[in-house]
Amino acid sequence: MSPRPLNLIRVMPAQEEECLMPRIGRLHLVTDATAGRDVPGTVAAALAGGVDTVQVRVGSAVSDREAFELAGVVLGLCRAAGATCLVNDRLHVALAVGADGGHVGGTDLPVEAARRVLGPRAVLGATARDPDAARLAVAAGADYLGTGPAYVSTTKTTLPPPIGPAGVAAVADAVEVPVIAIGGVTEETAGALLAAGAHGVAVVAAICSADDPRGAAARLATLVAG
Numbered sequence: 001m002s003p004r005p006l007n008l009i010r011v012m013p014a015q016e017e018e019c020l021m022p023r024i025g026r027l028h029l030v031t032d033a034t035a036g037r038d039v040p041g042t043v044a045a046a047l048a049g050g051v052d053t054v055q056v057r058v059g060s061a062v063s064d065r066e067a068f069e070l071a072g073v074v075l076g077l078c079r080a081a082g083a084t085c086l087v088n089d090r091l092h093v094a095l096a097v098g099a100d101g102g103h104v105g106g107t108d109l110p111v112e113a114a115r116r117v118l119g120p121r122a123v124l125g126a127t128a129r130d131p132d133a134a135r136l137a138v139a140a141g142a143d144y145l146g147t148g149p150a151y152v153s154t155t156k157t158t159l160p161p162p163i164g165p166a167g168v169a170a171v172a173d174a175v176e177v178p179v180i181a182i183g184g185v186t187e188e189t190a191g192a193l194l195a196a197g198a199h200g201v202a203v204v205a206a207i208c209s210a211d212d213p214r215g216a217a218a219r220l221a222t223l224v225a226g
């Protein structure tokens with residue numbers, strides 16, 4: 001029998017294709033952009049604790065080269081753990097490392113343009129604070145929404161006032177895609193956001209600033225698992 005041509009495109013049943021698509025998890029770790037943090041160490045601990053999605057977020061002072069190298073390391077950790085790996089803002093870095101997708105907000109590429117850059121199969125997240133913005137982002141191609149700040153964030157201090165569980169509920173009710181609540185999410189606040197309709201939560205400080213990031217991730221993972 002002659003060998004099967006390697007470039008043959010296999011038509012997959014929709015169900016099988018879905019299984020191959022990266023998941024939009026329920027516990028997102030957004031990496032701490034503070035200089036000097038051991039990001040790979042924290043990511044490894046968080047994945048061991050049950051984080052299922054990691055978003056690589058670096059500060060503006062970080063070069064593309066550094067972001068690329070960090071994202072490559074984080075992607076390797078995510079692949080080993082079966083987790084989804086996204087890159088914040090820098091979609092060219094997401095593409096260059098082969099990450100599962102990216103996340104954009106109001107000062108980044110518009111969602112429609114981000115979708116063109118990443119292509120149809122990538123996971124694309126967009127920030128939306130209210131129902132109108134949420135509907136627009138989904139219509140433009142977002143697969144999930146990051147909604148907040150849910151509570152006051154110690155990580156990003158330039159944000160508008162918190163929207164609380166009621167604001168998260170308003171967004172979750174407006175769209176069909178998963179809503180990930182972000183901003184000041186802790187073990188104490190996560191439950192109310194999930195009860196409000198959030199598919200999951202995204203955290204920085206609750207894991208990155210914890211004495212025991214693995215333990216903190218494990219407790220949050222138990223909460224989001226319901």
Ligand SMILES: Cc1ncc(COP(=O)(O)OP(=O)(O)O)c(N)n1
Nearest residue numbers: 103104105106127146147180182202
């Ligand atoms: C899951 C998630 N939600 C919201 C954000 C915020 O994105 P953005 O508004 O673009 O702000 P920066 O993170 O780029 O400072 C996010 N990163 N992740």
Ligand SMILES: Cc1ncsc1CCOP(=O)(O)O
Nearest residue numbers: 153155156183184203204205
């Ligand atoms: C990037 C971002 N966007 C809205 S809140 C936030 C930071 C969330 O960090 P923390 O979980 O420490 O409040």
Ligand SMILES: [Mg+2]
Nearest residue numbers: 089104105108
């Ligand atoms: Mg952004």
